[in-house]
Amino acid sequence: MSFSAEWLALREPADHRSRNAKLAHAVTSYFEGWRPITVIDLGCGTGSNLRATAPLLGPEQFWTLVDYDAKLLAAARECLTAWAEGSAEKDGALVLFKGARRITVSFRQADLSVELDDVLAPGANLVTASALFDLVSADFLAKLIAGVSKRKSAFYTVLTYDGDQRWTPEHPADAAMLAAFHAHQARDKGFGASVGPSAPDLLSEGFAASGYTVTEGDSAWRLGPEDEALIDDLAAGFANAVAETGMVPAADLESWRAEARTGCIVGHADTFATPPVG
Numbered sequence: 540m541s542f543s544a545e546w547l548a549l550r551e552p553a554d555h556r557s558r559n560a561k562l563a564h565a566v567t568s569y570f571e572g573w574r575p576i577t578v579i580d581l582g583c584g585t586g587s588n589l590r591a592t593a594p595l596l597g598p599e600q601f602w603t604l605v606d607y608d609a610k611l612l613a614a615a616r617e618c619l620t621a622w623a624e625g626s627a628e629k630d631g632a633l634v635l636f637k638g639a640r641r642i643t644v645s646f647r648q649a650d651l652s653v654e655l656d657d658v659l660a661p662g663a664n665l666v667t668a669s670a671l672f673d674l675v676s677a678d679f680l681a682k683l684i685a686g687v688s689k690r691k692s693a694f695y696t697v698l699t700y701d702g703d704q705r706w707t708p709e710h711p712a713d714a715a716m717l718a719a720f721h722a723h724q725a726r727d728k729g730f731g732a733s734v735g736p737s738a739p740d741l742l743s744e745g746f747a748a749s750g751y752t753v754t755e756g757d758s759a760w761r762l763g764p765e766d767e768a769l770i771d772d773l774a775a776g777f778a779n780a781v782a783e784t785g786m787v788p789a790a791d792l793e794s795w796r797a798e799a800r801t802g803c804i805v806g807h808a809d810t811f812a813t814p815p816v817g
């Protein structure tokens with residue numbers, strides 16, 4: 540499944556403002572005084588997660604950004620260089636200077652569906668991801684949790700879709716459209732049948748069963764008239780996914796598409812899990 544840099548740029552402001560502030564504070568408190576800190580970002584896209592998470596962490600950070608899409612990795616290098624106040628190349632890595640922080644970034648092209656163990660192998664203080672885990676299978680989540688726990692890394696993920704979706708204005712076909720969308724979500728997105736909106740619960744339960752302390756917080760998108768471009772794109776993508784299922788009569792689908800939308804709530808959860816002490 541591929542994602543365009545344009546779509547990721549369109550959603551980034553909503554993603555950043557929707558992150559759960561309490562969990563963000565918990566991440567900062569947990570890593571207070573850690574220097575340096577190593578981080579692996581899974582499914583990094585253009586680096587949005589780094590741009591939002593690096594400010595929570597200490598002055599010296601080493602990130603590995605992982606994605607299977609070479610174009611997005613190239614865009615990440617560009618976007619991060621533009622975001623930083625200064626940058627340099629060192630031994631193939633990109634060194635960013637942002638405020639008082641020095642952030643060394645390595646880029647790795649890897650397919651997580653087959654290379655997860657290898658990606659996690661070097662170990663990291665923090666394994667993180669943004670907007671990824673509704674795409675993966677239950678088996679992948681089990682492997683991820685085992686791999687992270689084995690290395691006693693902390694785990695922080697944001698903006699995992701949780702199944703809530705409400706459009707303004709309402710439409711009589713909303714419920715049927717959402718059911719069809721969820722059926723589409725359960726399809727294979729490259730990892731086997733996807734967990735879709737079960738991802739937040741599976742992550743929390745899995746890490747808790749591994750002895751981790753888990754905190755979860757709401758990070759729903761609450762989109763209004765100022766998010767018109769994002770709402771339009773979201774509605775079109777939603778309707779296209781529904782159309783592929785054939786579960787909603789064409790007339791209802793066309794009537795739903797014809798309605799102009801001024802708002803949307805999309806439920807997400809953030810999850811922070813810390814390893815047992817000792």
Ligand SMILES: C[S@@+](CC[C@H](N)C(=O)[O-])C[C@H]1O[C@@H](n2cnc3c(N)ncnc32)[C@H](O)[C@@H]1O
Nearest residue numbers: 547582583584587606607608650651652669670
């Ligand atoms: C919804 S996007 C999120 C991107 C970024 N984390 C963000 O928040 O903007 C999902 C990302 O996961 C990547 N991805 C999907 N399947 C993958 C796989 N099997 N291996 C590596 N990356 C994958 C996509 O290329 C995309 O960049």
